[in-house]
Amino acid sequence: MTDIRDEVRAGFAETFGYEPIGLWSAPGRVNLIGEHTDYNEGFVLPFAINRRTILALGLRSDRMLRIASSFADELVELDLSELSTDNLHGWSAYPLGVAWALGEHGADLGAVPGFDIFIDSDVPVGAGLSSSAAIESAVALALNDVWQLGFDRRTLARVGQLAENKAVGAPTGIMDQSASLLGKTDSAVFLDCRTLESEVIDLGFAAAGLELLIIDTGVSHSHATGGYADRRASCELGAKLLGVTSLREVTIDDLPRAREVLDEVTFRRVRHIVTENQRVLDTVRTLREQGPRAIGDLLDASHRSMRDDFEISVPELDLAVETATMNGALGARMTGGGFGGAAIALVPTDAVSRLQVAIDGAFAEHGFGQPDTFVVNAAKGASRD
Structure with a gap:
């Protein structure tokens, strides 16, 4: 983790020309058992894994949102006033979709500053280990902190799911974000996807x-x-x-x-x-x-x-x-x-x-x-x- 954190800091500074105010991370997940049950309001038993997405964030004095990463050459820029699902495309729909979804959950996006974010990850993409939820959860936690929104982690899981469903267009349930946000060391998260009640299982x-x-x-x-x-x-x-x-x-x-x-x-x-x-x-x-x-x-x-x-x-x-x-x-x-x-x-x-x-x-x-x-x-x- 030390190496990737250093790489994220360096990537942020090289891309944006200043030092970030902080780093946030979120893990991928493995589902021990309970597949496709989440969107059927059933039960799942995932756990967060020791593969993580890490982001560095800096706040801006204007309303511009800028996203860059180690795995995409492009720097994506969008004004907060133009933040809508119609304007979100490609890989940046995951992090920017979270910003949009926070607004849908009640955050006043007219009263928050813009940001710069640089992302890196060692969660394999396309392997079923939820690299997407790792991005969404890290961004949700970071923006919840720096925008001082006060949402709890279960709400942030719903934010991530909404981003994936509407901004990305993937009809997934809430399991992946819940595991990424609620995981504990040496434990699984037993989640009731109807009530969103969860229990840590050794x-x-x-x-x-x-x-x-x-x-x-x-x-x-x-x-x-x-x-x-x-x-x-x-x-x-x-x-x-x-x-x-x-x-x-x-x-x-x-x-x-x-x-x-x-x-x-x-x-x-x-x-x-x-x-x-x-x-x-x-x-x-x-x-x-x-x-x-x-x-x-x-x-x-x-x-x-x-x-x-x-x-x-x-x-x-x-x-x-x-x-x-x-x-x-x-x-x-x-x-x-x-x-x-x-x-x-x-x-x-x-x-x-x-x-x-x-x-x-x-x-x-x-x-x-x-x-x-x-x-x-x-x-x-x-x-x-």
């Missing part, structure tokens, strides 16, 4: 001699494109045909009736959400009662459901999960929105290196590009650094 991986291995397939995905939106539309259709406001209201006992009411594809989409919600509850209970070594079967079942019922996996993800389970992982599943990205594997510490070699070999044998595999730890949420 993971206990290190004490149990376990690591969580990320297998980034290198197959990039985007929530703003069709597959994610199609799945969300299927869930909304299923809820409508079942006469409920969201699939949160559907239980496993309701699935026989759902099979009669719904077409085959919509039924399978609904079945994934209903069973995944139950798997989240079962995982939380198992962590409390038996510890992390007992959750492997739930991770495996989650992947099968996403592969077969929700149909959001790809061959690279299936190979990663299959190879992991055959080479010592207690459980494995794809994580994130699907159609690419990463898988996770819960692995005994002494088996990590062997598993990494096996995955590299399997991908090479199938003619896939070499994946990036690395261990992550549950880390703190967004902060001023």
Whole structure:
């Protein structure tokens, strides 16, 4: 982190010609279990990871907003008076969308100064580790501080979600921003996406001699494109045909009736959400009662459901999960929105290196590009650094 903080400060000074007033950061996240349940008002169990987006910020004496980063050549400039979703494009829609969304949540954007922001990150993009929410959460926390808005972190999570939905155009739920803002070291965030009530759950991986291995397939995905939106539309259709406001209201006992009411594809989409919600509850209970070594079967079942019922996996993800389970992982599943990205594997510490070699070999044998595999730890949420 020291190196990247120094790089952010230097990048800010080089771009804008003066020193920033402060640095803020926010982590990416891994979803341990609970995929696509968030926008269905269900349950999720993500945790913040030790990969972060860091920004340096300076306040201006005028109303100009300027955004730059280490990963884009352009310097984006926009006057606060012109801040609207119609004027936000490309990567800058994430940070500038947050400024717009703060106004939608009640901030008086006519009474605040402009800013300069420089951003850097070591959260992999397109891997399903929520690099977008890391940007949104860092910007939301920074602007909440320097504009003295007084919003709490749950409100800032809603701000980030609104920015992603309306400024970026990705129909995501609130899980990613909640994990990035509410995360705690060595813990997961058990989030009820209907009430937004959250509880910190001890993971206990290190004490149990376990690591969580990320297998980034290198197959990039985007929530703003069709597959994610199609799945969300299927869930909304299923809820409508079942006469409920969201699939949160559907239980496993309701699935026989759902099979009669719904077409085959919509039924399978609904079945994934209903069973995944139950798997989240079962995982939380198992962590409390038996510890992390007992959750492997739930991770495996989650992947099968996403592969077969929700149909959001790809061959690279299936190979990663299959190879992991055959080479010592207690459980494995794809994580994130699907159609690419990463898988996770819960692995005994002494088996990590062997598993990494096996995955590299399997991908090479199938003619896939070499994946990036690395261990992550549950880390703190967004902060001023």
